[in-house]
Amino acid sequence: MTAATTETPLLSARALHKTYGSNPALRGASLDVYAGEAVAVTGPSGSGKSTLLHCLAGVVTADTGAITYDGRRLDELAPDERTRLRRSQFGLVLQFGQLVPELTAAENIALPLLLERRSRASARAAAEEWLGRLEVGHLADQRPPAMSGGEAQRVAIARALVTSPRIVFADEPTGALDTVTGELALEVLLSATRATGAALVLVTHDNRVAAAAGREVALRDGAVETADVAR
Amino acid sequence: MSLGTVLLGVLADGPAHGYDLKKAHDERFPASKQLAYGQVYATLTRLQRDGLVETFETTQSGGPERTAYAITEVGRVELDRWLGETEDPGPYAADELVRKTITALHVKSDADGFLRRQRAVHLEAMRELTASRAEAEEIGTRVAIDHTLAHLDADLRWLEETRDRVLRTEGSR
Numbered sequence: 001m002t003a004a005t006t007e008t009p010l011l012s013a014r015a016l017h018k019t020y021g022s023n024p025a026l027r028g029a030s031l032d033v034y035a036g037e038a039v040a041v042t043g044p045s046g047s048g049k050s051t052l053l054h055c056l057a058g059v060v061t062a063d064t065g066a067i068t069y070d071g072r073r074l075d076e077l078a079p080d081e082r083t084r085l086r087r088s089q090f091g092l093v094l095q096f097g098q099l100v101p102e103l104t105a106a107e108n109i110a111l112p113l114l115l116e117r118r119s120r121a122s123a124r125a126a127a128e129e130w131l132g133r134l135e136v137g138h139l140a141d142q143r144p145p146a147m148s149g150g151e152a153q154r155v156a157i158a159r160a161l162v163t164s165p166r167i168v169f170a171d172e173p174t175g176a177l178d179t180v181t182g183e184l185a186l187e188v189l190l191s192a193t194r195a196t197g198a199a200l201v202l203v204t205h206d207n208r209v210a211a212a213a214g215r216e217v218a219l220r221d222g223a224v225e226t227a228d229v230a231r
Numbered sequence: 232m233s234l235g236t237v238l239l240g241v242l243a244d245g246p247a248h249g250y251d252l253k254k255a256h257d258e259r260f261p262a263s264k265q266l267a268y269g270q271v272y273a274t275l276t277r278l279q280r281d282g283l284v285e286t287f288e289t290t291q292s293g294g295p296e297r298t299a300y301a302i303t304e305v306g307r308v309e310l311d312r313w314l315g316e317t318e319d320p321g322p323y324a325a326d327e328l329v330r331k332t333i334t335a336l337h338v339k340s341d342a343d344g345f346l347r348r349q350r351a352v353h354l355e356a357m358r359e360l361t362a363s364r365a366e367a368e369e370i371g372t373r374v375a376i377d378h379t380l381a382h383l384d385a386d387l388r389w390l391e392e393t394r395d396r397v398l399r400t401e402g403s404r
Binding site: 187207 | 347
């Protein structure tokens with residue numbers, strides 16, 4: 001699963017620094033993500049995992065450092081350009097799903113497409129197709145508060161994949177679920193990204209989740225630990 | 232009594248030859264060492280002597296004689312007794328991994344480097360098991376792999392905690 005070194009990474013971060021107040025969250029983190037691979041970002045609490053993910057996903061801007069996506073400098077794009085790129089190329093799955101509670105499952109999934117100015121009918125059709133693929137078609141007209149944690153997470157995965165992103169970022173996607181439900185949600189996330197060819201960057205503190213990815217990037221104190229792991 | 236009762240567990244599904252018992256055992260417990268035929272037949276002889284299994288039928292078609300065995304009523308009682316009994320939590324303290332780490336801390340060798348490399352080895356083992364579990368359809372195979380995964384995960388968490396302690400101790404010097 002490890003990508004060949006001659007291949008150009010789809011996403012590349014170099015020497016990222018990010019400080020919140022006087023708290024340094026990232027201290028020179030660098031990372032490459034190759035097309036179609038699944039990478040687990042691990043590390044103890046406070047190691048900067050989530051901050052790194054948010055920087056890579058363009059949700060948070062690093063103080064210094066460079067992020068290149070598909071040959072373009074993400075950190076140098078104008079905010080509206082970055083938003084557009086993020087909406088069309090990136091998918092995001094968070095720990096608690098972060099669905100809009102007032103909208104039904106189908107409306108939640110259709111939302112990113114509507115923001116891209118797709119017609120209501122085609123957005124609804126795409127949402128229903130994804131609900132079916134993730135075996136939660138029966139939830140189409142249900143609202144998040146009526147769903148179980150595992151169901152809500154499947155809807156969140158569908159929402160992240162409905163735009164056919166080339167890369168999906170997941171921040172502790174199973175963190176709020178029990179082991180077996182979490183395992184099922186993880187299998188859904190992995191098989192859906194594999195089927196669409198999207199790369200997956202997965203932040204987790206759970207070794208079993210990390211073991212489901214093809215490769216691990218371990219963070220400590222805001223930087224990637226050197227990979228001098230002789231085997 | 233473990234192998235005997237495990238074979239009784241296979242025979243509870245119906246009579247089987249020694250060969251079938253070995254195959255069923257190896258499929259049920261992919262993480263453990265494969266059974267040798269000698270072990271299977273020695274165990275069957277003992278089970279028969281104790282009245283826990285009996286000869287079901289002996290056939291011969293060209294090759295050597297083949298005997299199928301069946302579980303007896305006494306065998307079924309013994310199997311149920313074993314299944315109902317709890318097990319002693321295993322003795323984990325003598326693990327080579329623990330001994331090596333403690334020794335490394337005592338002789339002040341590069342414990343951090345060792346712990347980091349060991350983590351990579353453990354995670355790779357988990358990765359391989361996770362991949363084979365994804366392909367396993369039978370619940371028995373999945374839970375057998377889950378058990379190994381849970382132990383590797385416990386080791387990994389211990390490795391991480393130990394590394395945290397080592398780094399903190401070094402940091403406070």
